[in-house]
Amino acid sequence: MPTVEPGTGPSVSRDAFGRQGFGAMRLRDGAGGSIDRDPVAVIHAALDAGITMVDTADAYQNEELVGRAIRGRRDEVLLATKFGLVWRDDVAGGFDIRADPSYVRRACEASLRRLDVDVIDLYYLHHRSEKTPIEDTVAAVAELVGQGKVRALGLSNVTPEDLRAAHAVHPVAALQEQWSFLQRDIEQQLLPTVTDLGVVVVAHSPTGHGLLHQPRGAADGQTASDLRSALDEIASSHGATAGQVALAWVQHRQQVHGVPVVPIPGTTRVSHLRSNVAAADISLSSDELRRLDSLRAAT
Ligand SMILES: NC(=O)c1ccc[n+]([C@@H]2O[C@H](COP(=O)([O-])OP(=O)(O)OC[C@H]3O[C@@H](n4cnc5c(N)ncnc54)[C@H](OP(=O)(O)O)[C@@H]3O)[C@@H](O)[C@H]2O)c1
Numbered sequence: 001m002p003t004v005e006p007g008t009g010p011s012v013s014r015d016a017f018g019r020q021g022f023g024a025m026r027l028r029d030g031a032g033g034s035i036d037r038d039p040v041a042v043i044h045a046a047l048d049a050g051i052t053m054v055d056t057a058d059a060y061q062n063e064e065l066v067g068r069a070i071r072g073r074r075d076e077v078l079l080a081t082k083f084g085l086v087w088r089d090d091v092a093g094g095f096d097i098r099a100d101p102s103y104v105r106r107a108c109e110a111s112l113r114r115l116d117v118d119v120i121d122l123y124y125l126h127h128r129s130e131k132t133p134i135e136d137t138v139a140a141v142a143e144l145v146g147q148g149k150v151r152a153l154g155l156s157n158v159t160p161e162d163l164r165a166a167h168a169v170h171p172v173a174a175l176q177e178q179w180s181f182l183q184r185d186i187e188q189q190l191l192p193t194v195t196d197l198g199v200v201v202v203a204h205s206p207t208g209h210g211l212l213h214q215p216r217g218a219a220d221g222q223t224a225s226d227l228r229s230a231l232d233e234i235a236s237s238h239g240a241t242a243g244q245v246a247l248a249w250v251q252h253r254q255q256v257h258g259v260p261v262v263p264i265p266g267t268t269r270v271s272h273l274r275s276n277v278a279a280a281d282i283s284l285s286s287d288e289l290r291r292l293d294s295l296r297a298a299t
Contacts, residue, residue: 011145012121012152012173014260016078017200019251020280021053022046022273023266025060036270043069045270047076049277055176055202055264057082057126058107059095063114071116080122080174080202081115082156083107084129084137099129101140108144124154124176125166134162135169142170154202160193167197179203179253179261181212181227181246181292187257194259206250206263213243213272227295234288244279249292252284 027039035041043054043066054077056066063081070077083104086096098107111120123144125137134155144150152173155166166172175194177186179201186201194201207213216228231242238245247265254261265276284292 012078014200016052016121017174017202017260017262018050018052018078019262020051020247020277021055021078021080021202021262021264022051023204023264024054024056024062024066025266026268027060027062027065028268029062029065031268037268038270039065039268040069041270042268042273044073045273046277047073049274051277052076053078053080053122053202053262053264055080055204057085057124058111058114059085059087059126063111064116067115067117074117078121079115079117080124080154081111081120082124082126082154083111085126097127097129097131099125099132099134099137101132101136101143104137104140105144108149112149119149119151121151122154122174123150123152124156124174125158127157128159128162134158134166138166138169145170156204160190163190163193163197163199167199172197172199174200174202176202176204176264178205179250179263180206180208181249182208191257191259195257200260200262201253203250203253203261203263206265207243207246210243212246213241216242227292230291230295234284234292238282240279240282241275244275244282245284247276247279248282248284249289251280251282252289256289 031037031039056063084097084099086098088094123141141150141153153170154174154176155163155172156176179186216232231245235242235245247263250263267273267276
């Protein structure tokens with residue numbers, strides 16, 4: 001069971017995040033027909049495998065489903081959701097960002113209702129706003145913490161300056177950013193600030209939205225063939241898949257950079273969930289990490 005510490009610090013302990021979380025973005029009711037594709041079974045398989053963090057957002061439009069799936073198992077879950085990204089009704093789609101305090105309060109009440117819980121363990125600003133100073137947004141979340149409706153603050157899609165400004169108002173427990181072999185901007189842009197502030201990095205889209213799970217050939221336009229060969233060779237020596245090695249690579253960022261890193265692979269299949277969980281046990285050698293890093297640098 002995750003230990004959640006009351007008080008004024010980042011009130012979710014590092015241990016509560018676990019080694020790997022679960023990204024619920026794509027889960028939908030009626031997705032499947034088979035038990036492998038049943039969204040509630042996927043979340044139950046995650047919890048059964050020892051995953052504690054379940055990540056959703058109001059914008060994913062599946063909070064009711066997530067709430068239903070964790071009912072009866074609430075104390076096993078570090079429940080993370082997000083606010084601020086509001087889909088437009090127009091034909092073109094797209095979204096607006098809302099991060100003003102009155103919106104934050106309304107969004108929180110709505111998420112609590114849809115999730116059918118008393119408290120959100122980790123509440124993220126989904127995307128920085130050009131209109132509302134981040135200090136105002138964070139002060140509103142801090143109020144929600146004071147009221148017992150939220151345990152800890154997270155940020156996503158922000159700048160290092162946002163992160164510092166937010167942290168000065170209320171401790172930021174987690175920063176959720178894309179981090180995979182194919183997208184490493186975080187290393188240059190945000191890691192120095194993350195290290196300074198002691199924030200947990202939650203790595204989303206750790207296989208490049210599934211690209212690194214695809215068989216050789218399918219993704220060669222976007223990943224150099226040397227990289228595919230290295231992933232395949234390393235995978236075969238571990239009795240694993242290339243996608244699992246790509247996930248293990250993200251998992252190893254913690255030891256490489258000395259910051260807490262928790263990948264949140266997403267899947268809509270029980271079988272894939274189990275395969276992703278198993279990737280957390282793959283131990284890559286320094287030589288393997290060096291080989292992958294040098295190839296990446298050359299691509
Ligand atoms: N903060 C943000 O702005 C933001 C943005 C994007 C995502 N996220 C979060 O990050 C989570 C993960 O991101 P993601 O879902 O885009 O990316 P991902 O985990 O990198 O990839 C998901 C894709 O990979 C496939 N897949 C997963 N496991 C597989 C396996 N073992 N074998 C073969 N294919 C596999 C999935 O298909 P199947 O469903 O068929 O397995 C899906 O197409 C999301 O669920 C969400 O919670 C956050």
